[in-house]
Amino acid sequence: MSNLPSDNAARHFQSLDLLATLVAVVQLDGTVVFANTAFEDAMGISRRAIEGRYLPDFLGEDDLLMQALVGAGSHAFSALRYDGTLQRPNHDAVAVHVIVTQGDGPEAFVVEMLPQEAQVRQEREERLLDQAKANKELIRNLAHEIKNPLGGIRGAAQLLQMEIDSRELIEYTQVIIHEADRLQTLVDRLLAPHRKPHVVSDVNIHEVFDRVRAVIQAEFPRGLVIERDFDASIPEFRGDREQLIQAILNITHNAAQALAERIAVGDAMITFRTRIARQITFGKQRYRLALELHVIDNGPGIPESIRDRIFYPLVSGRDGGSGLGLTLAQTFIQQHHGMIECESVPGRTDFKILIPLP
Numbered sequence: 207m208s209n210l211p212s213d214n215a216a217r218h219f220q221s222l223d224l225l226a227t228l229v230a231v232v233q234l235d236g237t238v239v240f241a242n243t244a245f246e247d248a249m250g251i252s253r254r255a256i257e258g259r260y261l262p263d264f265l266g267e268d269d270l271l272m273q274a275l276v277g278a279g280s281h282a283f284s285a286l287r288y289d290g291t292l293q294r295p296n297h298d299a300v301a302v303h304v305i306v307t308q309g310d311g312p313e314a315f316v317v318e319m320l321p322q323e324a325q326v327r328q329e330r331e332e333r334l335l336d337q338a339k340a341n342k343e344l345i346r347n348l349a350h351e352i353k354n355p356l357g358g359i360r361g362a363a364q365l366l367q368m369e370i371d372s373r374e375l376i377e378y379t380q381v382i383i384h385e386a387d388r389l390q391t392l393v394d395r396l397l398a399p400h401r402k403p404h405v406v407s408d409v410n411i412h413e414v415f416d417r418v419r420a421v422i423q424a425e426f427p428r429g430l431v432i433e434r435d436f437d438a439s440i441p442e443f444r445g446d447r448e449q450l451i452q453a454i455l456n457i458t459h460n461a462a463q464a465l466a467e468r469i470a471v472g473d474a475m476i477t478f479r480t481r482i483a484r485q486i487t488f489g490k491q492r493y494r495l496a497l498e499l500h501v502i503d504n505g506p507g508i509p510e511s512i513r514d515r516i517f518y519p520l521v522s523g524r525d526g527g528s529g530l531g532l533t534l535a536q537t538f539i540q541q542h543h544g545m546i547e548c549e550s551v552p553g554r555t556d557f558k559i560l561i562p563l564p
């Protein structure tokens with residue numbers, strides 16, 4: 207501490223504040239020279255109260271940390287990672303995965319602490335994002351492959367139709383044309399989100415929800431209550447209003463469809479909830495502020511068999527479903543740098559949309 211005053215340290219290590227991972231910079235003797243914002247938040251005490259302290263005081267297995275520091279200093283790499291427990295003054299202890307690396311001086315070691323639960327979640331989110339990216343690529347390629355010959359098939363059927371007189375045979379060419387048109391529409395829908403320009407304006411999220419509510423209530427006028435639990439302090443933000451309406455409409459429409467039985471009985475309920483989330487992490491990034499939106503229904507839940515695949519294209523649990531609704535919704539929210547998650551058990555399905563705010 208004495209040879210590196212805190213203000214200097216803060217400036218020197220400032221970029222570590224942008225990380226979602228808990229990071230402490232320590233000296234070889236275990237003294238904390240810098241604690242990043244994520245670490246400060248997780249501990250629930252200010253960095254001033256952490257800096258200058260002995261890090262092993264906070265990390266359960268102090269021998270392991272000291273061994274790791276010595277190991278990192280002498281480049282004995284095997285000692286660099288271990289599982290430990292972070293003791294927090296006013297909160298429960300958390301299991302963390304500790305990674306120790308030599309920093310940019312002989313007396314500075316970077317100690318990363320990854321809460322194990324967060325690590326699992328982060329891996330899952332990364333997987334989701336990777337999958338979404340791969341999906342998009344696959345859809346785009348597939349759609350183009352189908353689109354090109356489709357025009358030829360339709361054109362040929364039309365030419366054929368002009369050449370034949372028999373009513374019965376014309377019915378066949380009609381089927382070809384009709385089916386080609388249906389496929390064309392499907393392909394256009396698959397390609398649409400990638401083609402559509404992203405129109406940015408000031409968006410009032412409650413107005414978006416009210417639009418969705420009006421559409422759904424028009425389709426399901428009886429037996430379905432849509433409750434609004436809004437945080438009125440949410441500011442307007444820059445976004446694509448039409449895309450957001452479409453995304454939330456797709457989610458809500460699924461909920462209303464899943465509620466069919468309860469609508470018949472008359473106790474179906476959908477809740478729209480809006481909140482501001484602070485200091486949250488998703489998709490590897492940490493955000494100071496984000497919109498947290500929920501669409502919750504009291505329906506039967508998502509069928510187990512498709513639960514982890516619902517955001518994939520063409521996955522549907524309904525007869526006649528296209529399986530595109532949630533894929534499009536996810537794409538639109540990702541264009542806002544956000545993501546959609548879902549938790550579902552019989553009686554309660556909760557779609558959570560996170561959108562970072564500047």
Ligand SMILES: Nc1ncnc2c1ncn2[C@@H]1O[C@H](COP(=O)(O)OP(=O)(O)O)[C@@H](O)[C@H]1O
Nearest residue numbers: 460461464507508522523524527528529531532
């Ligand atoms: N709120 C919900 N409750 C129960 N099942 C749902 C809910 N939302 C989505 N699902 C399931 O996810 C599937 C995929 O939805 P989606 O991508 O919109 O495609 P589609 O509605 O065309 O089937 C639905 O068919 C349904 O089985």
Ligand SMILES: [Mg+2]
Nearest residue numbers: 456460531532
């Ligand atoms: Mg749908």
